[in-house]
Amino acid sequence: MNKPMSEFDLIKRYFTRATPGTLLGVGDDAALLQVSEGNVLAVSSDMLVSGTHFFPDADPFLLGHKTLAVNLSDMAAMGALPRWATLAIALPDANEAWLEKFSAGFFALAQQHGVELVGGDTTRGPLNLCVTIMGEVPARQALRRSGAQVGDEVWVSGRLGDAALALAHSQGRIVLSGEEFAACAPALHQPQPRIALGLALRGLANSAIDISDGLLADLGHIIDASKVGAQIDLVKLPVSLPVSKNFGRSLGVQCALAGGDDYELCFTAPATRHRDVLRISEKLDLPLTSIGNIVAGQGCIVHDAAGKPINLGSSGYDHFR
Ligand code: ADP
Numbered sequence: 001m002n003k004p005m006s007e008f009d010l011i012k013r014y015f016t017r018a019t020p021g022t023l024l025g026v027g028d029d030a031a032l033l034q035v036s037e038g039n040v041l042a043v044s045s046d047m048l049v050s051g052t053h054f055f056p057d058a059d060p061f062l063l064g065h066k067t068l069a070v071n072l073s074d075m076a077a078m079g080a081l082p083r084w085a086t087l088a089i090a091l092p093d094a095n096e097a098w099l100e101k102f103s104a105g106f107f108a109l110a111q112q113h114g115v116e117l118v119g120g121d122t123t124r125g126p127l128n129l130c131v132t133i134m135g136e137v138p139a140r141q142a143l144r145r146s147g148a149q150v151g152d153e154v155w156v157s158g159r160l161g162d163a164a165l166a167l168a169h170s171q172g173r174i175v176l177s178g179e180e181f182a183a184c185a186p187a188l189h190q191p192q193p194r195i196a197l198g199l200a201l202r203g204l205a206n207s208a209i210d211i212s213d214g215l216l217a218d219l220g221h222i223i224d225a226s227k228v229g230a231q232i233d234l235v236k237l238p239v240s241l242p243v244s245k246n247f248g249r250s251l252g253v254q255c256a257l258a259g260g261d262d263y264e265l266c267f268t269a270p271a272t273r274h275r276d277v278l279r280i281s282e283k284l285d286l287p288l289t290s291i292g293n294i295v296a297g298q299g300c301i302v303h304d305a306a307g308k309p310i311n312l313g314s315s316g317y318d319h320f321r
């Protein structure tokens with residue numbers, strides 16, 4: 001039997017890597033960070049709680065990826081370049097096999113985006129993961145929720161609803177074929193933060209948000225903050241075959257409009273910049289789809305294929321409802 005690991009051994013072994021882009025990283029009472037000249041710090045935290053945000057037996061490598069990915073998604077939505085992260089983690093026990101895989105998933109994505117883990121906190125308790133992500137952006141180029149203008153087009157990246165459909169399958173609420181589940185599951189377990197898109201939208205998009213609670217809820221935040229309205233066309237929503245197959249039943253529409261966990265970007269840009277957005281799509285090899293417009297007024301109207309407004313029951317995932 002190996003001797004149980006101390007908290008400090010655990011931090012050293014699993015959460016300490018070289019941090020060349022940092023004045024002082026893990027090991028002191030605080031990290032010391034220097035933002036590049038002309039930039040401001042963009043900071044955001046996201047917590048993942050076992051049983052609420054993931055299944056307790058979730059694959060630890062994918063969980064490590066997702067814990068960082070949901071935070072990186074917030075940097076993308078601000079048009080920020082992610083640079084540093086801290087990780088506060090509560091663990092029921094020091095399960096080394098679990099820690100090995102979790103940290104491998106976390107650092108694989110961190111490395112891909114040049115993010116350095118510079119500190120955190122480690123404690124015993126029910127599994128809980130909280131990352132604070134820090135990035136930089138020239139203050140005037142940050143993509144805020146409040147900048148949408150009448151005459152903007154509304155765009156979304158990637159596809160909507162896959163994660164929610166995969167979750168519905170995992171919870172036994174619907175049954176997907178093996179092939180359908182394979183098409184949707186990566187969106188749920190391994191979301192790809194749209195960092196390159198956020199950076200490309202600096203100086204182009206008037207507003208942006210990442211879709212974590214469903215398109216309607218998150219576009220709702222943009223139009224509320226911007227004091228405008230929106231109209232979108234259901235048929236324009238970019239959805240996978242499994243989601244569109246479920247459009248007949250309300251489930252597909254629910255997943256696309258109100259499913260959580262997409263981690264795509266929703267942004268608005270002047271209609272005159274339509275071609276510039278498409279050029280970015282081509283360059284990044286990432287689908288960007290115009291789904292509607294910003295209009296005067298308030299609220300979001302969704303039109304069906306026949307051009308009739310559809311009745312929207314639920315409008316996003318809210319942990320306290
Ligand atoms: P303190 O007692 O000053 O709060 P800790 O003993 O909690 O410091 O942590 C020691 C060092 O390890 C600190 O630099 C802290 O930021 C870092 N650290 C603790 N837990 C983690 C973790 N899960 N990931 C990365 N760094 C961590």
Ligand code: MG
Nearest residue numbers: 027028029030
């Ligand atoms: Mg201290």
